[in-house]
Amino acid sequence: MESIIKNIIDRYKRIRSMRQLKQVYGGNYAFVGIGDHSINNLYPVLNYLHVPLKYICCKSKDKIPLIEAAYPNVCATISLADILHDDDIKGVFVSASPQSHFAIASEVIKSGKALFIEKPPCQSEDELLQLISMRKEANFPQVTVGLQKRNAPVIRILKKKLQKCRGNMSYNLKYLTGAYPEGDALLDLFIHPLDYVTFLFGKAEVKFAEWVKHHTLMLVLKHEKATGILELSTGYSWHDAKESMTVNTSNGIFEMNQMDSLIYKDKQTMFMGVPLEKVYPLKMVEVHLFDRNDFVPTIHNNQIVTQGYFDTIKGFVDAVEKRKTSSEQSLEAIIDTYKLIESIRSIQNKK
Template sequence: MIGFQDIIKRYKHRRDCQYLSQAYKKNYALIGFGNHCIHIIYPVIQYLQINVKYICCSSPQKVKLIAQKFKGVIGTTSIDEILNDETIAGIFVSATPSSHFEIASKIIKSGKALFIEKPPCLCIEELNSLIAKQRLYGYNTVVVGMQKRFSPITTILRKKLRDKRLISYNLHYQVGLYPEGNELYDLFIHPIDLVTFLFGDAKILGVHKTSSENGGKTYLLMLEHNNVAGTLELSTFYSWQEAHEAICINMESGMYDMQQMETLTFTPSSPSFGKIPIEKVFARDSRLNSLYSRNNFNPILINNQIISQGYFNEIKTFVESVECINKSTIPTDFTSLYITYEILDKLDKIK
């Protein structure tokens, strides 16, 4: 008879073997080696044991240090060196946002698979150009780094919201000043893409923009989708230390509440007798249901923010698509960003 200890041992053995069996054979390259790549992309690459042959950056000093830091990796300042190497199957791009469009265009033309961090370009005209280049040179794997699409919370919400009668939603995306770039395409692209990914095509019903002399900007935005309307507060008037992101989705059956892409709860609607809410007559215990919560106690991979924010799954999805292991069920290419860029383009034209 098998005891509990044997069952536990077999489970752990199977889990370890499953991890060890996930071996990737093709070669990859990185273009850009800044803060995001160092602290997010490369740690995931190392965990997955992806074969990185090149790291490309514009600084000759960095190139020398790369060769010292990462054994067997070639540091280079030449993108063409990577594009001309037939052994490279896929390229990760996390460079300066203003350079992404040109780099992406070259990679698409080369026929290599592309993972590119947001934003892939800085206007809808450039997005249309990238879509046209894909059609011209062939549909190879393209994953744009919209990581919220790959968050476990987003996966849960998409399943839960399917075929439900929605009433409204409100989203808050509150961060500090952003002098180093374009807040619309670098920051606000994420919450706008999240709501278009969850609720579909959208048109702007109303918008109010506030700007300050120190560079802070706030957009108060109302969007209408096919089956719901919602409001968004997108702001750099707050704090980076107390940055806050939340979405509340109200339905006839109850309310979903997401906080910081780390917790998701559901509160069922209060029953009523006719039009009289029962809760105003009889006291009831809270019926809050926790659907997802990142566990801060046990510091293993599944409890890491790289998982809850969606970074891990987007990188794994790209590599498994290149290696022909799994095909993504989540839209990842440039065409999937069209609605998001239509909204960004209209907001960008507001003075």
């Protein structure tokens, strides 16, 4: 019996290994940018998926020999034009400075090549609409925006659960980090929670917005069937950064913590408006819809997956290779996100 079980286990491991080795893509790709974020979060996914990189583009000539030493099969260059004129390149990944994204994205889209553009893809709603227009003129090449939290498992699960909930709901969201002197916190950081509440609850109207000491943004947002209170801040600490959300529905409460866990709690029974839990003890029922396992070091428990990077990049390459398509992270899909950001900016400017 033991030998039978061992053979089954060995066969399962062999099949799993073979499946991973067969994960091969046919096209060649280029990457624009080789900063800390790209090296830690994006390049590892490309390596795991065996996505063939032909070029890495950077700004400094001094980096070229270093890049080619670190990536022996890659051609390092400072010329985006060389990449766009190479017919072998099917898609281009762009993760450079946020201020440069619009200009680079414009050139890639006009070339007709597929584009993966890190957030933010541009600086304003007007620039976003320009990119959409360029894509139409270029015969609709694949464009994926790297707002990866839409692909985080907790967000995917929560969206499916909320679609089954009836009536109005409310939520409370906290996104708390340390200081961010190097850029625009609203567009570079807060775009993440603003995007996924738009993804979860739909178009949002700003009912209240106020900055506290230029580092904390307090918001009240009204969606069609939800109202949210948000605290978005760079006034805390990077060593203890927090991202959490509680959603109160008619049936129960969802609690999300750090993209690592999602818990559902049933609401207690009431009799004639009286909560029975105040009369006698009732057992609280909790359902763990998702928990990242910190003990088992597999790909599915890696934060690259739980934060959504893995599925976002894989979805882009699959779409380029005509394996699977999705429009949930297209330029058109984030119009409401940019409208929300513009509304917050307009209120801020009036004050």
